[in-house]
Amino acid sequence: MSYIIRRAWQRLKWNKWISILMIIEMILGMSVLVYAMNMYSSLVKEERRRANQSRDLCLEISGFNEKMLSETVALTIQDYEKIQKISSGKTFFYIALPEFYVANDKNYEFTMILADYDKLGLKKGYCYWGSNKESIEDIFTISEMVPRKMPTRINEQSWKTEVENIELKNCVIVPVEYMEQIEQKIEPAYIHMEWNSKELENKDQMLKNIEEYLNKMHGEVYSYRIYSPEIDLKNNGYKVKQSIRVIMQAGILFLIAFLGGMISIFELLFNHRKKAYGISLACGADYRTVFYEMFAEVALLNGIGMFIGIGIGYIVTYFVDMGIMIGYIKVEGSIVSFIASISVYLLITIIVSGKSYIKIKQRKVIELLNGD
Amino acid sequence: MKRYLYIGYQTWIKIKYQKKRYFLYILSFYVGLLLPAFCLANIRSVDRVFYFTTFKKMNSSVQIDWFSEKFDILFPEGMEYSIKAYKEENFKQWGDKYVSIIGIDEKYAYPMPDINGRMFNKREMKTGAAVCLVDGQCAKTYSYKVGDGILIRDKKCKIVGILNSSIYSGIVIPYQTMKDIYQNKEKIQFTGTFWGESNNLEKIADKGTKIIEKNDPKSELISTTTGMELYKNALTTKKQWRIVRGLIAMVALTFFALNESIVLIEKRDEEQGTVGIKLALGASRKEMRIEALLETFWITGIAVLLVIVTMNPLARMLQLDNVIVVDGVIIAEMITISLLTCGILARCSIKKIKLYPIALMLKMKETE
Numbered sequence: 084m085s086y087i088i089r090r091a092w093q094r095l096k097w098n099k100w101i102s103i104l105m106i107i108e109m110i111l112g113m114s115v116l117v118y119a120m121n122m123y124s125s126l127v128k129e130e131r132r133r134a135n136q137s138r139d140l141c142l143e144i145s146g147f148n149e150k151m152l153s154e155t156v157a158l159t160i161q162d163y164e165k166i167q168k169i170s171s172g173k174t175f176f177y178i179a180l181p182e183f184y185v186a187n188d189k190n191y192e193f194t195m196i197l198a199d200y201d202k203l204g205l206k207k208g209y210c211y212w213g214s215n216k217e218s219i220e221d222i223f224t225i226s227e228m229v230p231r232k233m234p235t236r237i238n239e240q241s242w243k244t245e246v247e248n249i250e251l252k253n254c255v256i257v258p259v260e261y262m263e264q265i266e267q268k269i270e271p272a273y274i275h276m277e278w279n280s281k282e283l284e285n286k287d288q289m290l291k292n293i294e295e296y297l298n299k300m301h302g303e304v305y306s307y308r309i310y311s312p313e314i315d316l317k318n319n320g321y322k323v324k325q326s327i328r329v330i331m332q333a334g335i336l337f338l339i340a341f342l343g344g345m346i347s348i349f350e351l352l353f354n355h356r357k358k359a360y361g362i363s364l365a366c367g368a369d370y371r372t373v374f375y376e377m378f379a380e381v382a383l384l385n386g387i388g389m390f391i392g393i394g395i396g397y398i399v400t401y402f403v404d405m406g407i408m409i410g411y412i413k414v415e416g417s418i419v420s421f422i423a424s425i426s427v428y429l430l431i432t433i434i435v436s437g438k439s440y441i442k443i444k445q446r447k448v449i450e451l452l453n454g455d
Numbered sequence: 456m457k458r459y460l461y462i463g464y465q466t467w468i469k470i471k472y473q474k475k476r477y478f479l480y481i482l483s484f485y486v487g488l489l490l491p492a493f494c495l496a497n498i499r500s501v502d503r504v505f506y507f508t509t510f511k512k513m514n515s516s517v518q519i520d521w522f523s524e525k526f527d528i529l530f531p532e533g534m535e536y537s538i539k540a541y542k543e544e545n546f547k548q549w550g551d552k553y554v555s556i557i558g559i560d561e562k563y564a565y566p567m568p569d570i571n572g573r574m575f576n577k578r579e580m581k582t583g584a585a586v587c588l589v590d591g592q593c594a595k596t597y598s599y600k601v602g603d604g605i606l607i608r609d610k611k612c613k614i615v616g617i618l619n620s621s622i623y624s625g626i627v628i629p630y631q632t633m634k635d636i637y638q639n640k641e642k643i644q645f646t647g648t649f650w651g652e653s654n655n656l657e658k659i660a661d662k663g664t665k666i667i668e669k670n671d672p673k674s675e676l677i678s679t680t681t682g683m684e685l686y687k688n689a690l691t692t693k694k695q696w697r698i699v700r701g702l703i704a705m706v707a708l709t710f711f712a713l714n715e716s717i718v719l720i721e722k723r724d725e726e727q728g729t730v731g732i733k734l735a736l737g738a739s740r741k742e743m744r745i746e747a748l749l750e751t752f753w754i755t756g757i758a759v760l761l762v763i764v765t766m767n768p769l770a771r772m773l774q775l776d777n778v779i780v781v782d783g784v785i786i787a788e789m790i791t792i793s794l795l796t797c798g799i800l801a802r803c804s805i806k807k808i809k810l811y812p813i814a815l816m817l818k819m820k821e822t823e
Contacts, residue, residue: 101717108710147522147675303673306642314545318553325774332773336490337707343483344714350479351721 087372091379101348102384108341109388110395115334116427117396117420122408123327124417126320133313136243138175140278140290143308144271155304157271160263162300163199166276169292171284175202175277177242178262178269179249186222193219194254197262203237205256213252214238225257226264244275245312246411271305280311319409326407338427345435349381353439360443361451370444377443378436389428393421462742466749477754480718484758487711488793492762493770494704495788496779501696503780507622508689510564510648516682517649517656519663522642523674526634530666534659535650537562540633540643544607549597555625556607558633564648568623572601572616575629579615583631587612590624592777608636621777644677656681712796719751719804734813748801755797759789 095102133139144157167174178197183190193216200207210228212219217232224230233256241250262269280286290309297307353360360373397416408414443451470477510516530536540558545551561580570588579586587607589599594617604611605626612628628636637643647667651659660679667674723730730743763786770776 104710104713104717108714111706111710311551314551317551329775329778332775333490333493333703336486336493340486340490340707340711340714343486344711344718347479347483347718348714348721351718354725355721 084375087375087379088383090376091383094380095384098352101352105341105345105348105384106388106391108337108344109385110392112334112337112341113389113392113424113427114395114399115330115337117393117424118399119327119331119334120420120423121396121400121416122414123324123331124419125408125412125414126323126327128415128417129412130313130316130320132243133316136313138277138279139311139313140280140309141245141312142274142276142293143310144274144305145308146271146305155301156266156269157301157305158269158274158276158297159266160260162297163259165296166293169296170278170289173278173282175279176259177275178259178273179242179244179254179275180265180268180273182223182255184219184223191219191223193223194249196249196251196254196256197259198256199259203256205234205237207258211237211256213250213254215252216255219255223255225255225261228257242275278309316409323407323409330407338431342431342434345381345431346438349435349439350442353377353443357443357446357451358454361448361453364448365452370440373443374436374440377440378432381436382432385428385432389424393424396420396424458742459745462746463749466746466753469750470753480754481757481761483718484711484715484754485761487707487714488758488762488789489766489769490707491704491711491792492766492785492789493775493779494700494707495792496766496770496781496785498697498700498704499780499782499785500778501693501700503620504622505689505693507566507568507620509686510566512650513682513686515650515653515656516564517651517660517663518680518682518685519647519649519660519667520677520679521645521647521667521674522677523645523667523671524637524639524642525671525674526630526638526643528647528667528670530663534662535562536663537564537648538630539563539646539648540630540637541646542633542637542641542643548606549593554593556633556636557623557625557627558630559627560630568618568620570616571619572614574616580629580631583629583635585610585612585632586615586629587632588616588618588623588627589614590618590620590626592621592624593626610636642675648682708792708796712799716800716803719800723747723804731813731815744801744805747805748798751797751801751804752794755793755800759793763789 146157163174163176166176176199180195180197182193182195184193185191193213205211208227208229209231210225211231211233213233221230233251237256238252241248243249278290283289294307294309297305301307363373364370400414400416526540528538537560539560540556542556543553544556546554561577567574571591572588574588575584575586578584587605589605594600594614599605599614599617601614601617603614605614606612607626607628610632612626612632618627633643647663649656649659649663660681664676664679667676733743734740763781766779766781767776770779770781
């Protein structure tokens with residue numbers, strides 16, 4: 084086997100320029116295909132994540148009156164209480180406030196979560212520190228609250244939003260009533276209000292009432308929209324999927340063109356070696372060995388192109404932003420792309436080597452020796 | 456002349472005799488020319504996008520975009536303007552699809568695409584009749600035809616036409632109809648296009664902005680852009696798009712040319728013996744070059760024909776029919792580029808004919 088591989092490598096070196104050309108084409112087609120597949124799988128992954136979320140409705144707050152933005156809060160504790168009444172207690176509400184604290188020449192970063200203690204089953208009068216931030220509890224004191232360790236059942240949770248994943252072990256939880264004291268620090272982006280549509284009765288009317296209430300209270304400065312992140316993504320992702328599909332088809336077309344070129348070129352190359360194969364067969368080599376030789380040569384050529392192409396595809400996935408994907412979706416490499424690339428590589432290799440082998444197999448040894 | 460016709464006939468006989476082999480060559484040429492063809496057709500579609508995103512007298516216009524709940528804005532008599540309203544509506548009946556609802560007035564600036572049906576008439580525009588135009592994709596997906604009704608919020612609008620263009624996606628209704636549906640219910644995005652003298656546009660923009668704010672103090676101004684700026688942006692986008700797709704087409708064409716030149720050179724090497732015999736019997740090297748050119752021309756010509764014929768069906772199959780345009784210009788470009796490539800390939804394949812003496816060629820084994 085090692086002899087076959089060395090022979091194949093030698094043959095590739097003899098036809099250096101043809102080999103380089105084939106490798107470059109394979110790299111191009113494979114990298115485009117891998118990139119497109121990685122983007123597609125990242126989008127599909129995000130769609131699945133949103134579809135599996137229990138709280139599937141969110142409140143979006145956007146400020147438009149710049150003059151009054153700094154003077155008016157988007158949501159008060161009274162608004163929250165009213166909304167809980169409208170929704171019969173089915174509203175899940177929290178504020179995630181990023182905190183940055185400097186003490187003893189050290190910088191401390193954590194997230195302060197203002198949440199409804201009744202909903203979380205926590206005792207009032209305490210602030211609860213996540214396991215990763217317990218060291219800060221003596222340095223950063225919250226008035227009228229005794230620091231405590233966060234219960235394990237809450238510490239292990241992570242609350243996913245559209246743009247981030249809040250791990251509670253990196254947070255401190257304080258009562259939602261605390262928001263009255265820090266109203267001016269609370270920006271609309273920190274406010275999270277969510278519902279599970281399956282728990283709501285008269286969902287459409289209830290959501291309409293909440294929107295109307297909020298617009299009535301703060302409509303001069305903010306606009307409110309309750310939406311489903313899953314439906315939003317489905318709609319926003321439609322055009323993105325179209326673009327990804329076009330790129331994928333370009334990659335596939337390139338690989339098909341490469342396959343066509345490769346079949347023609349290898350047919351000619353193997354044609355030139357008819358006599359050599361005839362001599363090998365006449366001297367005792369079997370057809371299986373001849374096939375392995377052909378397969379090894381094609382596989383080696385394709386393999387080099389494939390691995391470099393996959394590598395480039397993954398690098399472009401992680402480090403290059405072509406402006407196609409929706410901003411908040413994290414584009415990651417996928418094992419499916421890798422498996423698909425290997426499958427494409429095997430398919431091309433088997434087709435090219437198989438086709439040439441069939442031609443050799445159909446001829447008698449004497450015909451090969453005569454060069455017929 | 457008779458000799459050249461004879462050479463052409465000989466080439467045709469040769470192709471017929473080695474049908475299988477030439478079929479593979481044609482297939483390989485066809486596949487290699489597909490990607491550049493799609494890139495060229497995509498470049499052409501950019502021209503179409505450019506056409507639909509620009510309008511006449513654009514350089515003497517200014518556009519103001521704003522959010523408001525009010526549709527009635529009283530601009531002074533002398534002002535030449537057109538207002539468009541835009542809203543993205545969640546169509547639950549279409550599987551929660553966000554559909555663009557565009558409200559246009561009689562002076563709508565942008566060109567309308569071909570309509571399968573009819574455009575709104577003056578009366579419908581003025582009175583806000585319950586009529587609409589639907590884009591072709593939506594009509595196809597949800598099986599709508601002219602005469603059917605679509606529910607937009609609580610208003611049922613009759614489809615009077617279907618838009619044959621991918622530029623317009625969604626539903627187009629008269630401005631007054633949109634006012635009936637959305638007035639004072641929620642914030643709508645408005646685009647006002649104002650025309651005037653080029654040196655007066657800033658004043659017109661200021662005036663327009665003040666009128667909008669006076670009419671609705673709760674309105675939110677988004678942007679003010681001159682028509683010239685919009686035109687330049689559209690032009691820049693068109694150029695960038697053309698460059699990117701042109702580069703892809705060039706790369707694809709280069710690799711195609713390299714692949715096929717290798718194949719053709721190897722093929723010519725095999726035929727050295729036959730070429731040597733022909734030269735020995737009195738054919739000139741020029742005639743051999745013409746024969747090589749004709750052979751490559753036949754293969755390329757058939758492949759290009761196949762590309763042109765199958766492009767639209769393939770595009771429909773791959774759902775790319777809205778991003779490519781196959782018209783006379785594309786066909787002419789494809790034929791020109793293919794002939795040039797064919798010439799280059801033929802030249803590469805006959806290079807060696809010049810180099811070897813006849814005696815050497817006669818010694819080489821040919822496989823024909």
